[in-house]
Amino acid sequence: MKTAKPTQAALGGLLNRRSFLLSGLSLTSAISLPTFANSNTGTEKLADDLPIWMKTPGVNDIGYGLPVKYEEHIKRTLAATTPETSLFSIWHSPLQNQRGMITPSGLHFSVNHNGIPDIDPTKHQLIIHGLVDKPLKFDMESLMRYPIVSNIHFLECAGNTAPNAVSLTALDQNCQELFGQVSGSEWSGIPLKYLLKEAGIKPSAKWVIAEGADGGSHSRSIPLDKLLDDAIIALYQNGERIRPSQGYPMRLFVPGWEGNANVKWLHRLEVTDKPAFTKDESGLYSDILADGKIERFSFHMDVKSVITHPSGQQVLPDKKGFYEISGLAWSGYGKIKHVEVSADGGKTWAKAHLEQPALSKSLTRFTIPWQWNGHSSTLLSRATDEYGRIQPTRDVWRDKYASYSFNHYNAIQAWQISSDGRVENTYV
Amino acid sequence: MKTAKPTQAALGGLLNRRSFLLSGLSLTSAISLPTFANSNTGTEKLADDLPIWMKTPGVNDIGYGLPVKYEEHIKRTLAATTPETSLFSIWHSPLQNQRGMITPSGLHFSVNHNGIPDIDPTKHQLIIHGLVDKPLKFDMESLMRYPIVSNIHFLECAGNTAPNAVSLTALDQNCQELFGQVSGSEWSGIPLKYLLKEAGIKPSAKWVIAEGADGGSHSRSIPLDKLLDDAIIALYQNGERIRPSQGYPMRLFVPGWEGNANVKWLHRLEVTDKPAFTKDESGLYSDILADGKIERFSFHMDVKSVITHPSGQQVLPDKKGFYEISGLAWSGYGKIKHVEVSADGGKTWAKAHLEQPALSKSLTRFTIPWQWNGHSSTLLSRATDEYGRIQPTRDVWRDKYASYSFNHYNAIQAWQISSDGRVENTYV
Numbered sequence: 087m088k089t090a091k092p093t094q095a096a097l098g099g100l101l102n103r104r105s106f107l108l109s110g111l112s113l114t115s116a117i118s119l120p121t122f123a124n125s126n127t128g129t130e131k132l133a134d135d136l137p138i139w140m141k142t143p144g145v146n147d148i149g150y151g152l153p154v155k156y157e158e159h160i161k162r163t164l165a166a167t168t169p170e171t172s173l174f175s176i177w178h179s180p181l182q183n184q185r186g187m188i189t190p191s192g193l194h195f196s197v198n199h200n201g202i203p204d205i206d207p208t209k210h211q212l213i214i215h216g217l218v219d220k221p222l223k224f225d226m227e228s229l230m231r232y233p234i235v236s237n238i239h240f241l242e243c244a245g246n247t248a249p250n251a252v253s254l255t256a257l258d259q260n261c262q263e264l265f266g267q268v269s270g271s272e273w274s275g276i277p278l279k280y281l282l283k284e285a286g287i288k289p290s291a292k293w294v295i296a297e298g299a300d301g302g303s304h305s306r307s308i309p310l311d312k313l314l315d316d317a318i319i320a321l322y323q324n325g326e327r328i329r330p331s332q333g334y335p336m337r338l339f340v341p342g343w344e345g346n347a348n349v350k351w352l353h354r355l356e357v358t359d360k361p362a363f364t365k366d367e368s369g370l371y372s373d374i375l376a377d378g379k380i381e382r383f384s385f386h387m388d389v390k391s392v393i394t395h396p397s398g399q400q401v402l403p404d405k406k407g408f409y410e411i412s413g414l415a416w417s418g419y420g421k422i423k424h425v426e427v428s429a430d431g432g433k434t435w436a437k438a439h440l441e442q443p444a445l446s447k448s449l450t451r452f453t454i455p456w457q458w459n460g461h462s463s464t465l466l467s468r469a470t471d472e473y474g475r476i477q478p479t480r481d482v483w484r485d486k487y488a489s490y491s492f493n494h495y496n497a498i499q500a501w502q503i504s505s506d507g508r509v510e511n512t513y514v
Numbered sequence: 515m516k517t518a519k520p521t522q523a524a525l526g527g528l529l530n531r532r533s534f535l536l537s538g539l540s541l542t543s544a545i546s547l548p549t550f551a552n553s554n555t556g557t558e559k560l561a562d563d564l565p566i567w568m569k570t571p572g573v574n575d576i577g578y579g580l581p582v583k584y585e586e587h588i589k590r591t592l593a594a595t596t597p598e599t600s601l602f603s604i605w606h607s608p609l610q611n612q613r614g615m616i617t618p619s620g621l622h623f624s625v626n627h628n629g630i631p632d633i634d635p636t637k638h639q640l641i642i643h644g645l646v647d648k649p650l651k652f653d654m655e656s657l658m659r660y661p662i663v664s665n666i667h668f669l670e671c672a673g674n675t676a677p678n679a680v681s682l683t684a685l686d687q688n689c690q691e692l693f694g695q696v697s698g699s700e701w702s703g704i705p706l707k708y709l710l711k712e713a714g715i716k717p718s719a720k721w722v723i724a725e726g727a728d729g730g731s732h733s734r735s736i737p738l739d740k741l742l743d744d745a746i747i748a749l750y751q752n753g754e755r756i757r758p759s760q761g762y763p764m765r766l767f768v769p770g771w772e773g774n775a776n777v778k779w780l781h782r783l784e785v786t787d788k789p790a791f792t793k794d795e796s797g798l799y800s801d802i803l804a805d806g807k808i809e810r811f812s813f814h815m816d817v818k819s820v821i822t823h824p825s826g827q828q829v830l831p832d833k834k835g836f837y838e839i840s841g842l843a844w845s846g847y848g849k850i851k852h853v854e855v856s857a858d859g860g861k862t863w864a865k866a867h868l869e870q871p872a873l874s875k876s877l878t879r880f881t882i883p884w885q886w887n888g889h890s891s892t893l894l895s896r897a898t899d900e901y902g903r904i905q906p907t908r909d910v911w912r913d914k915y916a917s918y919s920f921n922h923y924n925a926i927q928a929w930q931i932s933s934d935g936r937v938e939n940t941y942v
Contacts, residue, residue, distance in 0.1 A: 137633070137634075137638075137727065139632055139779075140631070142729055143601050145632070147590070147626060148590075151621070152620065153578070154755065156634070156763075162575070162576075175575055183755075185750040186750060186752070188700045190753050190754045192578045193578065203568070209565060231836065236615065274613035300568070301570055324618050325614050326621060327582065331579055351567075410660070410662065441663065453661065
């Protein structure tokens with residue numbers, strides 16, 4: 087078998103992926119993994135020290151499976167800003183433990199403005215009214231009759247990565263704390279255009295007020311055009327009915343738009359000619375610009391990326407050697423076109439491999455092989471979407487907004503690797 | 515807004531999807547849904563009868579989320595052939611409740627030949643030995659350093675739909691009982707070619723014996739070529755570490771090949787020049803042909819499909835009217851090219867819509883609008899893959915195999931709709 091040394095893709099040890107994949111036997115040295123000569127290639131000796139689980143029968147399965155007990159520590163964590171006693175809660179997803187583009191529903195991030203309501207689906211109704219020819223009311227049974235479409239999309243809270251937006255110095259936090267308000271799922275539901283067309287939209291209609299059936303009636307004004315485009319009444323997430331913290335029995339899903347516009351526990355859509363300026367959109371989810379003006383209705387989540395392996399507070403087990411850099415990129419406007427990675431703090435960049443399919447408004451996994459030389463290094467990732475939108479530096483982002491504004495932060499993230507292998511959040 | 519009556523795609527009420535989507539206001543009559551005139555289009559009256567969950571605060575979320583209590587009845591069920599007391603167990607996935615192409619990991623089908631072992635990941639090792647230049651042994655920590663790839667694939671047990679293979683009359687079973695041994699997930703793991711190249715394969719090598727660390731050492735012989743192609747050591751399923759019933763801490767994953775070849779709890783790969791004819795491959799998973807000869811190593815799962823909505827034992831709520839026909843198709847050889855649906859027992863066929871992306875060796879969701887006239891009808895689906903492989907009729911399939919052979923059944927499935935709306939498994 088041919089062996090060849092992988093070629094460099096950028097300084098700091100970033101490798102050309104094709105040459106790396108073709109390097110064959112040289113992987114051993116390239117990877118510097120501990121490999122063990124095994125003197126017993128037969129099965130005889132192996133039988134002597136069989137583990138207990140090979141000598142005893144196993145247990146039976148159960149109706150609804152759960153993660154293994156050895157991985158119980160991998161779970162969502164409450165944001166420091168919303169303690170256990172708060173009705174407003176933010177739960178962060180452990181991105182640093184995820185692979186691929188699907189987040190298990192049990193680990194999907196969750197933001198709840200008024201706690202999670204316990205809604206009896208047999209009593210829940212969806213009402214469409216306002217500037218329509220014929221107001222409509224649906225119970226679950228009649229709604230479930232409509233055509234259902236499925237798409238894989240990310241969902242991100244407007245406030246994701248807020249600490250890096252507002253803290254003057256980079257806080258020593260991990261990927262979950264800094265980026266854990268984004269997740270990816272297959273969402274299935276009814277295209278809203280079917281229901282709106284059936285109700286008959288009056289010519290003066292321009293907006294729709296979407297209201298949730300939670301204790302605080304979380305509500306947002308959504309432009310009608312978006313609802314006639316790719317919005318759905320989401321009924322399923324990752325193949326099963328959506329869970330309470332995702333809006334059971336139904337939520338509005340507006341692909342690529344900030345999380346709170348995807349109104350959970352949806353029970354009312356009022357078609358109007360102007361936005362309602364609800365408490366939720368006038369308060370928490372308006373962005374304050376540097377000159378003090380307020381940016382209203384900043385729905386799109388912009389192009390963004392983060393390296394999840396290695397990431398904040400992890401420690402590289404070997405003090406030098408091979409590591410695969412792996413991360414997630416996404417854009418609320420469309421597909422990710424490419425992600426560049428730097429291992430030298432931004433001096434040189436190499437294009438990462440994008441796992442396929444790289445879908446529109448979906449988490450996209452990127453990877454690049456990295457031969458760490460053991461010296462202090464700074465890893466960056468910079469995503470560009472199909473419309474040429476590219477992540478700004480932190481300074482550029484900060485210059486646009488007031489110092490205390492924290493929504494829609496999408497600057498290039500930097501992880502500092504110390505020579506002892508520890509990874510830490512940093513600003514460049 | 516323009517309204518137009520949807521045009522027919524085939525007899526029995528199958529509609530042209532494009533004309534259906536464009537039909538706008540006429541959906542109301544086309545769909546015949548109960549729509550309620552709502553005399554209170556303002557919010558005043560609505561406030562009077564707010565449900566309790568809109569007047570009280572909700573509860574907080576938890577670290578690892580679970581399905582809602584109202585959907586607890588949606589769970590895997592044990593096959594009738596493997597009672598609770600059996601070490602050999604088969605758990606069926608509730609396909610009739612799933613949407614999209616992802617099966618939640620908690621509902622993924624599970625076949626366990628010797629129960630589910632409780633494997634301590636800190637003590638588990640993977641050994642590669644036999645016809646290699648350098649035998650290798652990996653613990654979890656060293657293995658997790660390798661590059662990881664992710665792909666969405668189906669997994670199907672060779673024995674899926676066995677009742678329809680062997681029963682002389684069509685049993686009155688539901689979709690879960692008949693088809694519940696297939697599921698779809700995003701699988702993430704290490705391409706096996708990296709590990710085999712590192713070990714150095716000797717020229718005489720042709721096969722690899724894969725052995726699990728369960729109490730019965732389930733083992734299969736796999737052609738080396740497949741392992742150098744798209745096989746992975748799967749470590750993650752749907753974004754989190756695979757669960758015990760899927761092989762924690764690792765399983766072999768050979769895309770498109772029968773479930774039991776995807777050896778769970780993998781701990782040993784022995785590179786050889788010939789297959790081992792292990793108990794598992796010589797017994798349960800050999801297919802007996804009509805002439806009594808045995809078909810060895812029938813790895814590929816062939817092209818197959820099933821309508822999941824409506825399906826066995828469901829009852830259509832309205833005695834006639836609009837229904838969306840929805841189902842799943844898959845092929846162990848590659849992508850699904852098209853799925854045809856018949857509503858008149860196979861006399862006329864219409865092409866269903868395939869949800870995108872339609873991925874290789876993955877569940878592919880198909881849908882077609884259907885205007886049921888309320889008369890007795892027979893629904894069929896027939897999938898064709900990118901290589902032109904097409905599902906056979908039941909008679910053609912039966913003629914190939916011995917009457918008692920039940921693996922690899924992929925004939926066209928038929929559901930009989932009675933005029934009272936009940937759906938029943940049938941043969942055509």
